[in-house]
Structures are given as structure tokens and as C-alpha cells.
Amino acid sequence: MAYLRGTFCAGYRTTSRCEGINAFIKDFLKSTESILELVHSLDRVVKDYWNNEVTAQFYSTYYSLVLTTELDSIELFASKVYTQAVFREVKKQIKSVATLLFRGRDSISRTCVYKFSKMGKPNKTHRVLYDSNEEKIECKCSMWNSEGISCNHIFYLMKYEGLEKIPEGLILSRWCKDAKDWRSKPPPKVQRAIKDACLDMVPFVGR
Structure with missing residues (x-):
């Protein structure tokens, strides 16, 4: 944790992910297979992953999850956004808000x-920085970064500030139900940047 804090690793800190993949592939392979049989076996592995x-996409899209926490508006929003x-x-972090104690609030310029x-x-003590003008939230535990x-500290701040949804800056596109849509088209900010760049080029194109 001391070396990986703040470094994105999708929650994995050991080789368990690779070991799990190896064990999964071994169920499809045999040591006596020829090269051609090996290729067909690996094709079955890929199809099984697909x-x-x-299946996971179907359940995420068409099944409604049961809401069990007191932060029902945030939990409902998270259930619609995330797989x-x-x-x-995410729900584990929302639930663990109940284990936290509020220790104080200080204001530094526009940041609380x-x-x-x-x-x-x-x-x-854990500290969370909040800029209400830009809806920017950052926790010193660096769970979001890694x-x-x-984390539960950020969700406690949302509760304290009366936020009913997770700010856009804290939603990682790769964890969303529409992750493939994000890959097929740029995010809104990128789209606006591309549009502005095209508008800037118009005078030069007309010359």
C-alpha cells in the first residue's frame, strides 16, 4: 500500500488476476494438443470471455438492484451508472459511511x-478537499486514484453537503454500463474541444 497509494491499479495489488486467467485457460487446454488444436482451444477461451x-452486460442493463442504504438518492444514481x-x-463504501465520525470543517479560500x-x-484522521464551484472532491486516502x-469519506462529504448524485469528475468511464459508448465517441469535454478547434480552423480553410 505504501508504494501503490495514488497509482491506478483497478484494485489489484497481487498477481491473483494473472493466476486466475491462467487457471481459467487451463480448463480449455491439453498438453497433447497440436498447434491447430491449440488455436481452436484459445478461440473457445475468447468466446467464453465474450x-x-x-451476460454481465445484460444483467447490468435490464435488472434492477435492491437499494439498502440510507443514502438512497446517491445509491440509486450509482446503480444506474455503474455495472x-x-x-x-461502491455500495460497500456507501454502507461504511455509518462507521465514520465527523471531526470538523475548515475553509481555505474556495476550498473546504x-x-x-x-x-x-x-x-x-482523514481529510477530504471540496471545491463547490468546480464540484471537485479529493480525499487524502487516494482510494479513487488507485x-x-x-471512498466512504467522499460519500460522507456528499451526505453532509446534500449532494444527490456522484459528481462527473468522480465517475470513471471504464466502470460504467456504457463504457463501450465512451470508447466509440469522445467524452463531452473532448467533443467541445474538438468543436472549438474546428471553429478556429474555419478562417484558414476559407482562405
């Missing part, structure tokens, strides 16, 4: 600094 992806697998992890501690650990998921 089938799992389509089921990611939503389960919130301090929280966990029940049973009053000496360990996993792409908002």
Missing part, C-alpha cells in the same frame, strides 16, 4: 477541508 461479458460488479464495491475519523480509531471508486 459470453460472460454479454453490477462495480456497484457492489473536511476531517473524518473511523469509530474505534479516533486518532487517525481504484477509480469513491
